[in-house]
Amino acid sequence: xxxxxxxxxxxxxxxxxxxxxxxxxxxxxxxxxxxxxxxxxxxxxxxxxxxxxxxxxxxxxxxxxxxxxxxxxxxxxxxxxxxxxxxxxxxxxxxxxxxxxxxxxxxxxxxxxxxxxxxxxxxxxxxxxxxxxxxxxxxxxxxxxxx
Numbered sequence: 001x002x003x004x005x006x007x008x009x010x011x012x013x014x015x016x017x018x019x020x021x022x023x024x025x026x027x028x029x030x031x032x033x034x035x036x037x038x039x040x041x042x043x044x045x046x047x048x049x050x051x052x053x054x055x056x057x058x059x060x061x062x063x064x065x066x067x068x069x070x071x072x073x074x075x076x077x078x079x080x081x082x083x084x085x086x087x088x089x090x091x092x093x094x095x096x097x098x099x100x101x102x103x104x105x106x107x108x109x110x111x112x113x114x115x116x117x118x119x120x121x122x123x124x125x126x127x128x129x130x131x132x133x134x135x136x137x138x139x140x141x142x143x144x145x146x147x
Contacts, residue, residue: 069102
């Protein structure tokens with residue numbers, strides 16, 4: 001039963017990359033919050049605009065999350081070659097791709113909104129995570145195989 005909640009991405013809702021999705025959600029959520037605020041100022045034609053629309057921000061985070069998930073799916077099935085397909089180690093379980101990963105980005109946005117001092121540490125951790133997992137480890141599920 002526990003294997004469906006936490007495990008390899010091919011058959012679990014949460015995997016080791018859930019951590020990266022949360023970290024990138026903090027980073028992306030902060031950037032979207034700032035960008036959407038400026039966009040809303042232009043749309044409403046207001047110089048002194050203090051309104052932040054949380055649903056506008058969350059829709060931006062979800063838009064980026066699903067764009068990435070679509071791209072990731074095509075990389076997993078071998079669109080960029082067999083070497084990239086091997087690194088991804090299979091196609092993600094659909095609840096992981098469609099529910100858990102986007103939800104982690106939204107959770108990251110909410111963390112960034114309430115604790116803005118966490119944005120830069122999350123960005124550094126996210127970049128470090130990506131460097132280690134892409135250039136050091138042999139494939140994306142290496143940590144799950146170790147532990």
